[in-house]
Amino acid sequence: MRPVVALLALVAIPTFADSNLPPAYWANRQLPDASQEAKAQALMEELRCLVCQGQSIADSDAELAGDMRDLVRRRIAEGETPAHIRAWLIQRYGSWVSYRPTAEAAAWPLWLAPVALLIVGLLLVSRRIMLRSGR
Template sequence: MRAVAVALLLVLASPAWADSDMPPAYWADRQLPDAGQEARALALMEELRCLVCQGQSIADSDAEMAGDMRDLVRRRIAAGERPAQIRGWLVERYGAWITYRPPAEPVTWPLWIAPLVLLGGGLALVAARLKRRSRT
């Protein structure tokens, strides 16, 4: 009985162990002193997908990893790197899915073409319906 109680406590306490005891990264929630640099950093952070949430940008996410990435972006911008260089480094490290602006490569062509095909199909359906309706 005691072993079952200990096992149950361990299972219930496991989410608490998932939290980090580390303090947040310095630039995670602070703005850069230079307004131009901060604007470039924020624009880039809006384009980068959170590695934990994947449905939010790192600018919007409260995940610890997103805070670390915000810190990384701000540090690199402050060091003089261009946003394109930082984006390129992150894409090289994590893959093209990390950015909300995937590059136009043969692998991603379906992502760019599919909306046009769907729009064309929808317009064709509407035109066919209007043509059929005008006959009656």
């Protein structure tokens, strides 16, 4: 009997994962001003969903992503710049929330690695060519 109860409890857990609250007002609605909506959409494409992690908040169906879309649209409608909203979200959630690379010192290896690999590749190719030509 205990294994059956444990199995039923595990199956029921995902049922309670989402809240029963309605989505935020601007989560799935567009702003009436087309230029503001374009700014909001561009920003939402740059922000990572904190739940899905592989999708932007524009593409995610997660409840938190809907709340973040609502926040972005409300702040854009109030006149805030996308850069200010993005900076606020990065301050709150860390630079990981943004798909746009940062200029932080911790990210330098990510920028330098492709250049270093290209240089190493060119050196190997040039060495191979020299060995074949008999120099």
